Amino acid sequence: MSLDVLAIILIIVTCLSPLAAFVAISLAGWFGLAESGLRRLAAVASVGATTLAAGGSGWLLWLAIIGLQTQAGFKWASFGNRAVELSLRLDPLSASLSALIATVALLVTIYSLGYMRDDARYARYFACLSFFSGAMLVLVWSGSLLLLYMAWELVGLASYLLIGYYWERPEAGPAATKAFLITRIGDVGLLLAIAALFLQTGTFDIIRNLEAVATGQISGPLLTVIALLLFMGAAGKSAQLPFQVWLPDAMAGPTPVSALIHSATMVAAGVYLVARMLPLIMAAGVAAGVVVAIGLATTLLASCAALAQTELKRVLAYSTISQLGEMLVGLGLGGLFAGTYHLLIQGLFKAALFLAAGNLAHALGSTGRVEFARYGGQGRRLPFTRLGFLIAGLALAGIPITLAPSSRDPILSLALTRQPLIAGLLVVADFLTAAYIARAFLLAFTEAGSRQAKTIQAEATLSPPPKLKETKIMVGPLLVLVGLVIIVAPFGSLWLGQPFKAFIEPTPSGVLALPIEYGMEGLTLILSLGAALAGLAAAWYFVGLSRPTPTQAQPYKVSPLYNWVESGFGFDTLYTKGLEQVALSLMQAANWFERIVLNAVADRLAVAVLLGAQVIRNFDTKILDRAADQLADLTLGLARRQSDFDKQVVDQAAEGLAIGVGRSSRPLSRLQTGQVGNYLLAIFVWSMLALAVSLILSFWS
Amino acid sequence: MGGPGLLAYLVVGGLLFAIGVFAVLCQRGAVMVLMGIEIILNAAILNLVAFWRFVNPADYAGQVFVIIAMTIGAVEMAVGLGIMLMVYRVKGTQNIDKFGEMKE
Numbered sequence A: 001m002s003l004d005v006l007a008i009i010l011i012i013v014t015c016l017s018p019l020a021a022f023v024a025i026s027l028a029g030w031f032g033l034a035e036s037g038l039r040r041l042a043a044v045a046s047v048g049a050t051t052l053a054a055g056g057s058g059w060l061l062w063l064a065i066i067g068l069q070t071q072a073g074f075k076w077a078s079f080g081n082r083a084v085e086l087s088l089r090l091d092p093l094s095a096s097l098s099a100l101i102a103t104v105a106l107l108v109t110i111y112s113l114g115y116m117r118d119d120a121r122y123a124r125y126f127a128c129l130s131f132f133s134g135a136m137l138v139l140v141w142s143g144s145l146l147l148l149y150m151a152w153e154l155v156g157l158a159s160y161l162l163i164g165y166y167w168e169r170p171e172a173g174p175a176a177t178k179a180f181l182i183t184r185i186g187d188v189g190l191l192l193a194i195a196a197l198f199l200q201t202g203t204f205d206i207i208r209n210l211e212a213v214a215t216g217q218i219s220g221p222l223l224t225v226i227a228l229l230l231f232m233g234a235a236g237k238s239a240q241l242p243f244q245v246w247l248p249d250a251m252a253g254p255t256p257v258s259a260l261i262h263s264a265t266m267v268a269a270g271v272y273l274v275a276r277m278l279p280l281i282m283a284a285g286v287a288a289g290v291v292v293a294i295g296l297a298t299t300l301l302a303s304c305a306a307l308a309q310t311e312l313k314r315v316l317a318y319s320t321i322s323q324l325g326e327m328l329v330g331l332g333l334g335g336l337f338a339g340t341y342h343l344l345i346q347g348l349f350k351a352a353l354f355l356a357a358g359n360l361a362h363a364l365g366s367t368g369r370v371e372f373a374r375y376g377g378q379g380r381r382l383p384f385t386r387l388g389f390l391i392a393g394l395a396l397a398g399i400p401i402t403l404a405p406s407s408r409d410p411i412l413s414l415a416l417t418r419q420p421l422i423a424g425l426l427v428v429a430d431f432l433t434a435a436y437i438a439r440a441f442l443l444a445f446t447e448a449g450s451r452q453a454k455t456i457q458a459e460a461t462l463s464p465p466p467k468l469k470e471t472k473i474m475v476g477p478l479l480v481l482v483g484l485v486i487i488v489a490p491f492g493s494l495w496l497g498q499p500f501k502a503f504i505e506p507t508p509s510g511v512l513a514l515p516i517e518y519g520m521e522g523l524t525l526i527l528s529l530g531a532a533l534a535g536l537a538a539a540w541y542f543v544g545l546s547r548p549t550p551t552q553a554q555p556y557k558v559s560p561l562y563n564w565v566e567s568g569f570g571f572d573t574l575y576t577k578g579l580e581q582v583a584l585s586l587m588q589a590a591n592w593f594e595r596i597v598l599n600a601v602a603d604r605l606a607v608a609v610l611l612g613a614q615v616i617r618n619f620d621t622k623i624l625d626r627a628a629d630q631l632a633d634l635t636l637g638l639a640r641r642q643s644d645f646d647k648q649v650v651d652q653a654a655e656g657l658a659i660g661v662g663r664s665s666r667p668l669s670r671l672q673t674g675q676v677g678n679y680l681l682a683i684f685v686w687s688m689l690a691l692a693v694s695l696i697l698s699f700w701s
Numbered sequence B: 001m002g003g004p005g006l007l008a009y010l011v012v013g014g015l016l017f018a019i020g021v022f023a024v025l026c027q028r029g030a031v032m033v034l035m036g037i038e039i040i041l042n043a044a045i046l047n048l049v050a051f052w053r054f055v056n057p058a059d060y061a062g063q064v065f066v067i068i069a070m071t072i073g074a075v076e077m078a079v080g081l082g083i084m085l086m087v088y089r090v091k092g093t094q095n096i097d098k099f100g101e102m103k104e
Helices: A001-032 A034-063 A092-115 A122-141 A145-163 A172-201 A208-214 A219-238 A246-252 A255-263 A268-274 A278-283 A285-307 A312-332 A336-364 A383-397 A408-419 A420-445 A449-458 A474-492 A498-504 A520-546 A560-566 A572-669 A676-701 B006-026 B028-056 B061-091
Strands: A071-080 A082-090
Touching: A001 A034, A001 A071, A001 A082, A001 A092, A001 A122, A001 A560, A034 A082, A034 A092, A034 A122, A082 A092, A082 A122, A082 A145, A092 A122, A092 A255, A092 A268, A092 A336, A092 A474, A092 A498, A122 A145, A122 A255, A122 A268, A145 A172, A145 A208, A145 A219, A145 A246, A145 A255, A145 A268, A145 A278, A145 A312, A172 A208, A172 A219, A172 A246, A208 A278, A219 A268, A219 A278, A219 A285, A246 A255, A246 A312, A255 A268, A255 A312, A255 A336, A268 A278, A268 A336, A278 A285, A278 A312, A278 B061, A285 A312, A285 A420, A312 A420, A336 A383, A336 A408, A336 A474, A336 A498, A383 A420, A383 A474, A383 A520, A408 A420, A408 A520, A408 A560, A420 A449, A420 A520, A474 A498, A676 B006, A676 B028, B028 B061
Parallel strands: none
Antiparallel strands: A071 A082
């Protein structure tokens, strides 16, 4: 068996095993397997499937590392001379993404065994989770845009199901609908872009489309439009401006799902799409600039918003939005390595952060929310969770915990060589990132947080459970993820020669290569480390050292400005108000049109009718009346003579006719029964008769 | 080309049509009648696509036409089910024998 065939079989196994688990669990539930058996099946099937997927991904990653690149597909349909192919593709990008997805999915599934243990819809949860990871795996392995789009929509559907999982909670349903609809707006752009590419090149194959761009088959304004539409889809999925509003609300789902959404599946899809189509986006000059600008704006806004949140998971949600923005800045500057490296490492430590938050929420017995004001400082009673959050948080802040400096460094270094302004803003974002994650850690996991919580809740009505404990099955995946951050991060580290860069951005050759120079590594390191340390220090100064005084009883939600930032810069209100305004102005316009135009026309019409009526009345009284009088006299004379004839002849005839019609129509009227079935039968019989007659006639001639 | 020939598709289409007509005429449930109509529509679509495949496969107008017909079928079902839902809410039954309003 050649390696190519092996790779394709491995890809199919990797993609299909989670989907098969989904089908198996659903069928078992459908056929009414007993509750305990169903739970066992769900657990075994989804853990087994994700293990298989993780193993397959690891093997495929190894194949990619030894230099294998392959693609295999089949013709799905053909339209005239245009063939629609679905294909799977193994290359460094898909292999590394798949390894991330399968690993995080496996750990999250294991974690869920503990987190969802007491849930009533246990099997349903695991079915959806397997479906989610399976769809995402298909998305990254797809070699054709059409298959990618199908998987893209499946991921959207799965996220809808999982965000709305606790449908009995009032916030879950709207959050799921919001996520689905807002990403759907972006999906329209993606669909249009794919259709435009197919019309231009006649193929859905990703690589052939990219080659068509590289050889100049598509260029000019059309290329820019396609690139922008593609980016619209990516921005919707990756929660970038102006679509970022859905992600913070997506917290309504179970916390392990948030871990999956925020790291490996769903939001990673948008960044992956941009990375995959990077040669196209770079070829369309303006589009790359748009990607950088939107990414940068999103990063800054979201990290400010993260600094103001009062709940742990929302801090992490805004953090994800801002980190995704940074990845897009890196990609928009042409750095495939910069963007992808941060995507991978962020996926690992963000999943770890969410699992830690989930641990805390689970131990506290809350519904997944960890409000600082209520549970501040409780995290210090969970030593392993605290350790995991600390290490993952330091990785997010950009402190070199192991051999690797911040995973954002390649992006910063790229920006420094290109445009110092971008680099400056990125340093600000780095500072904010370190500050918000340190603030979240201090508030949730240290003494400082419980002091704050006590000042806010002086009455202490909400006494936390006396003893918090960590479940082994939930601490394990968290610590493994943290370990993976420590192991994997150095592969992109400068100090080890960046082997990941050589892997994902092979030496410039061929039309698809994007020769990119990274530079000023020393300055990058100083800037990012400085920003991170400054951020930590600021958080320590403002949160860690604050001694509550009686006047400081309400430190949260003091100013309107704070509320505005906390609400994510009021985008939700803006959109709601904006839509209301649009509807309102439409109504006003309609009202104005009715009052001014229609009323005026109606008035004129009425006056004209009135005038006409007067004219007719004059004509009537003067001329017609006189004529009528004379006509009446004449008629009277005639009528007298006719009435005899009428009574004797015509009346008889009419009566007879009426009776005849009445009698003959009675059977016909019975046909109108009002019953749909009878009518349908009549239609059918008559059509058959018509058919028969036409057949006979055609045989005749 | 291989595989079954035109006749096989037409036979399946004819059978589908007959099943659909049977459902439409014999089912009392309004939803089942709608499903019968849908089966009839699909029989027609199957014939259409079979003729496209065997008579003029180079011209993809046949395929496009089929997709449009499927879309229209879906829309029709949505409208039909919507009407049936409202009727059910008003009358509390979906048995079409109970609907006599079309008389008069």
